[in-house]
Amino acid sequence: MISMTAPRYFDIRCVRGEVTHIDIDNGVVESAGTSFFDSAVIRALGAKGWGVATLDSYDPSSSPEQDAALASALKVSAVTGERVDLAPATHTILPVPPLREDPADVDLDEKTRLLSEIEQSARIPSVVSTRARYSESMIDVIFMDSSGNEASYGITRSGFSVLAVASRNGVMQMGQEREHSITGFSLRHQQEMGRKAAETAVALLDAGSIKGGEMRAVLDPELAGVFAHEAVGHASEGDLVKDGASVLKGKIGEVIGSELVTIVDDPGLPEYGFEPVDAEGVSVKRTEIIKNGVLRSYLHSRETLAAVGDGDAGHARAEGGATPLVRMSNTFIESGDTDMDEIMECCRNGILLKGSRGGQVDTGRGIFQFNAEYGYLIRDGESAGMVKDVSLSGEILRTLHSIVMVGRDKKMHPGFCGKGGQSVPVSDGAPHILLYDAMVGGHA
Amino acid sequence: MPEREPDTLADLIIRCGMEMVEEVEVFTATGTGISADLKRSVIGVAEVSRHHALGIRVIDRGHTGTSGTDYPSRWEECLRAAIASARLTGAQKWEGLPEPAPLRGDIPSSDPDLVPPEPALICRLIDGMLEGASAHEAEVTGGGAGAGISEVRLANSHGIRYAREQTHVSVSLEAINGQSTGYEFGTSVFLSDIDPMKVGEQAAFFASHSVDGVEIRTGEYDIILSPIAAASLLSHVLLPALSGRNVKAGRSYLADKLGEECMDESLSIYDDPFAPGGIGCTAWDAEGMPAKRFDFVKNGVLECFAYDLKTAYRYDEVSTASAVRSGAGGAPVIGVHNLVIDGERSAIDDEPAIYIHDVVGAHTANQLTGDFSVEVSNPIRVEGGEFGEPVRKAMYAGNVFEMLRETGGLGSENRVVGRMILPAIRLNKQHIIGN
Numbered sequence: 001m002i003s004m005t006a007p008r009y010f011d012i013r014c015v016r017g018e019v020t021h022i023d024i025d026n027g028v029v030e031s032a033g034t035s036f037f038d039s040a041v042i043r044a045l046g047a048k049g050w051g052v053a054t055l056d057s058y059d060p061s062s063s064p065e066q067d068a069a070l071a072s073a074l075k076v077s078a079v080t081g082e083r084v085d086l087a088p089a090t091h092t093i094l095p096v097p098p099l100r101e102d103p104a105d106v107d108l109d110e111k112t113r114l115l116s117e118i119e120q121s122a123r124i125p126s127v128v129s130t131r132a133r134y135s136e137s138m139i140d141v142i143f144m145d146s147s148g149n150e151a152s153y154g155i156t157r158s159g160f161s162v163l164a165v166a167s168r169n170g171v172m173q174m175g176q177e178r179e180h181s182i183t184g185f186s187l188r189h190q191q192e193m194g195r196k197a198a199e200t201a202v203a204l205l206d207a208g209s210i211k212g213g214e215m216r217a218v219l220d221p222e223l224a225g226v227f228a229h230e231a232v233g234h235a236s237e238g239d240l241v242k243d244g245a246s247v248l249k250g251k252i253g254e255v256i257g258s259e260l261v262t263i264v265d266d267p268g269l270p271e272y273g274f275e276p277v278d279a280e281g282v283s284v285k286r287t288e289i290i291k292n293g294v295l296r297s298y299l300h301s302r303e304t305l306a307a308v309g310d311g312d313a314g315h316a317r318a319e320g321g322a323t324p325l326v327r328m329s330n331t332f333i334e335s336g337d338t339d340m341d342e343i344m345e346c347c348r349n350g351i352l353l354k355g356s357r358g359g360q361v362d363t364g365r366g367i368f369q370f371n372a373e374y375g376y377l378i379r380d381g382e383s384a385g386m387v388k389d390v391s392l393s394g395e396i397l398r399t400l401h402s403i404v405m406v407g408r409d410k411k412m413h414p415g416f417c418g419k420g421g422q423s424v425p426v427s428d429g430a431p432h433i434l435l436y437d438a439m440v441g442g443h444a
Numbered sequence: 445m446p447e448r449e450p451d452t453l454a455d456l457i458i459r460c461g462m463e464m465v466e467e468v469e470v471f472t473a474t475g476t477g478i479s480a481d482l483k484r485s486v487i488g489v490a491e492v493s494r495h496h497a498l499g500i501r502v503i504d505r506g507h508t509g510t511s512g513t514d515y516p517s518r519w520e521e522c523l524r525a526a527i528a529s530a531r532l533t534g535a536q537k538w539e540g541l542p543e544p545a546p547l548r549g550d551i552p553s554s555d556p557d558l559v560p561p562e563p564a565l566i567c568r569l570i571d572g573m574l575e576g577a578s579a580h581e582a583e584v585t586g587g588g589a590g591a592g593i594s595e596v597r598l599a600n601s602h603g604i605r606y607a608r609e610q611t612h613v614s615v616s617l618e619a620i621n622g623q624s625t626g627y628e629f630g631t632s633v634f635l636s637d638i639d640p641m642k643v644g645e646q647a648a649f650f651a652s653h654s655v656d657g658v659e660i661r662t663g664e665y666d667i668i669l670s671p672i673a674a675a676s677l678l679s680h681v682l683l684p685a686l687s688g689r690n691v692k693a694g695r696s697y698l699a700d701k702l703g704e705e706c707m708d709e710s711l712s713i714y715d716d717p718f719a720p721g722g723i724g725c726t727a728w729d730a731e732g733m734p735a736k737r738f739d740f741v742k743n744g745v746l747e748c749f750a751y752d753l754k755t756a757y758r759y760d761e762v763s764t765a766s767a768v769r770s771g772a773g774g775a776p777v778i779g780v781h782n783l784v785i786d787g788e789r790s791a792i793d794d795e796p797a798i799y800i801h802d803v804v805g806a807h808t809a810n811q812l813t814g815d816f817s818v819e820v821s822n823p824i825r826v827e828g829g830e831f832g833e834p835v836r837k838a839m840y841a842g843n844v845f846e847m848l849r850e851t852g853g854l855g856s857e858n859r860v861v862g863r864m865i866l867p868a869i870r871l872n873k874q875h876i877i878g879n
Binding site for chain 2: 019022023036037049050052056073082084109165173174211212239242243244245359364365369370388390393441
């Protein structure tokens with residue numbers, strides 16, 4: 001082990017805030033209230049790599065505590081064997097988009113009443129269970145590093161989900177709607193979301209199943225956004241590229257997909273994954289991962305940019321006071337110029353996949369999987385019967401070439417992304433897209 | 445460590461809280477940990493951590509309120525928030541927090557070999573994995589090792605003062621050969637349960653063995669789900685269906701099947717908080733109820749659902765001591781301690797089958813109906829107890845509840861995967877989507 005008395009670099013990121021939740025289950029307020037968090041991550045570059053101290057109950061105003069935390073991070077860095085260098089970076093912070101209505105100005109009783117209206121609106125015939133949940137986080141972040149860079153900001157995220165379960169003759173199905181935002185209180189005038197979830201659940205009671213196999217598939221903006229996130233976004237993360245765990249390694253400048261495809265990650269967009277500055281205090285910017293089918297850039301932290309090149313730093317993110325990782329923020333497929341009617345007509349016979357139950361990717365193998373909430377068979381260019389429990393899987397590089405049409409109706413959807421045990425808010429988006437030879441899974 | 449000890453902070457919170465509400469419960473956890481992450485085959489990041497958790501629950505005339513914080517000195521703010529929370533929730537039938545009761549005192553939850561967690565131990569574990577991985581042609585892309593110790597305490601206004609020390613240790617390794625990947629891991633309370641050499645060897649084996657996989661045609665195949673693959677599917681579908689809360693709320697497929705044979709008659713499923721090697725071993729649940737072993741499914745017949753106190757009181761059921769700390773702000777909710785899948789064991793890999801080491805996308809399964817279609821990882825043809833030809837790529841579509849009705853046998857060895865303890869499971873005539 002190598003020991004040293006001062007780090008080559010250090011940074012400190014303190015995150016303090018509160019989380020409020022409300023859970024209404026079948027008309028009863030099951031739980032509601034506020035919890036508080038306060039933690040910090042202190043990173044120090046030793047002779048080789050990173051030493052990190054993650055501390056709850058950290059007092060940023062205490063010099064002895066800071067000295068002890070740095071000493072502890074530096075000490076543990078002695079076991080690292082990989083020399084880490086940091087690429088130069090800019091440190092400009094974006095303004096946080098203003099709140100249309102600050103959730104802090106709405107008392108918990110009113111939030112509960114509004115959520116209850118959404119939950120009640122899901123109670124239609126055949127629906128046997130309803131549940132609505134609200135969550136709101138208000139966090140304050142303070143960042144400083146040994147180069148003299150400092151940043152601080154506060155951001156509020158809030159949103160809700162509503163679930164309806166329908167049952168008939170022993171068959172059960174569910175529908176779910178959700179809305180999350182960084183731009184203010186979102187519970188007002190949303191009763192139709194409960195009804196929409198309920199109508200989906202009831203409609204699914206009569207939905208059929210498909211056997212699965214290769215077919216043409218139209219992906220709606222939400223699912224196509226998940227495709228951009230799972231199939232391309234993760235594989236472009238600089239840490240995975242650096243460690244040889246991505247099929248996109250070494251392919252910068254190569255045509256890896258249809259020329260119709262441009263995929264972007266932009267943490268500065270005022271969407272759910274917005275970051276005014278990244279978790280290393282680095283300016284955020286729009287990064288074009290794929291431009292017209294050509295791989296242009298990876299997503300980077302300062303470390304991975306220095307090690308790999310080809311891309312932009314400003315993509316390091318962290319859940320609360322956890323260690324920053326290279327992550328996506330707002331990831332989307334750029335709009336094309338095809339109308340939805342043309343896409344359906346070109347598909348002729350296949351499947352329209354709608355909504356998302358999430359997805360996963362093995363970036364080293366280049367295989368992804370994700371599940372739609374439901375779908376519709378397409379016959380002779382028209383939407384036919386509803387189908388349930390349909391998924392899509394495929395090989396990243398092959399599937400990017402299978403995109404034959406890109407619509408003009410891009411829409412972003414909020415969600416959460418997991419990596420390395422951390423969950424961060426993101427948004428994904430796309431217009432409708434048409435895939436040939438898609439591997440669709442079903443259980444008929 | 446003794447089960448009862450004075451707890452100054454909890455006593456203070458309870459004393460203040462009792463001036464305003466009928467009952468108070470205080471949960472605290474304090475600990476330290478150390479971990480290191482591999483970047484390829486060298487350590488790139490090493491981390492030390494210190495964590496605190498404080499959870500307060502108050503009950504007043506049937507209204508329950510909770511709050512939590514990781515900054516215990518903010519306990520007054522936390523207590524006020526819990527009381528405000530109780531004012532908002534619906535009043536429910538409530539018969540009181542538990543009183544102190546006799547507990548099993550022979551439940552080991554910490555390992556002296558992990559106290560304190562040291563950097564040298566983490567390095568030894570990583571070296572062991574790398575040595576194991578060198579047995580096969582594959583490059584290490586990532587992984588790591590970690591260890592930690594926590595002190596967990598529970599106190600309530602009825603006199604409960606429980607405490608225990610908990611240790612944990614974990615290792616994992618990711619490897620690749622071309623575009624063939626392999627992943628293995630191990631986690632336990634005890635260092636002696638971890639075999640880093642084997643974890644490394646297995647990760648590299650799956651990466652190297654899966655190279656040049658052959659295509660498979662869409663059709664019905666006999667398969668063997670490894671304990672990892674089986675746990676992934678079961679934890680997303682079966683566990684929610686066994687929760688008493690989901691049963692009473694109309695969100696469980698199993699709700700109306702109590703007393704029915706709804707699984708293969710060779711299968712038994714139970715929660716055993718005392719199961720050797722389980723990472724959820726405890727003498728008391730998150731509400732202070734004495735933990736106990738109980739059967740969910742016995743010889744294929746559904747016998748019981750899991751209940752915490754709140755759900756049991758409301759619906760005139762009996763608590764199964766199934767509360768765990770995973771609700772909002774660390775509040776107690778229904779869960780499992782060590783869910784064991786058990787039954788008659790046999791040589792399930794003698795006859796030809798497709799072995800599936802893991803699945804991609806288990807969390808996208810339909811939690812309500814059990815339907816799923818997932819991508820499989822490291823599918824390999826197996827026969828006569830030997831791995832054979834790898835399969836290049838396939839999806840597996842099915843239904844978790846149907847799958848449990850027609851098992852083709854359980855493997856001989858149990859494995860701990862998260863809070864589940866289970867063997868490999870053979871399933872006949874399953875739908876595989878290939879070419």
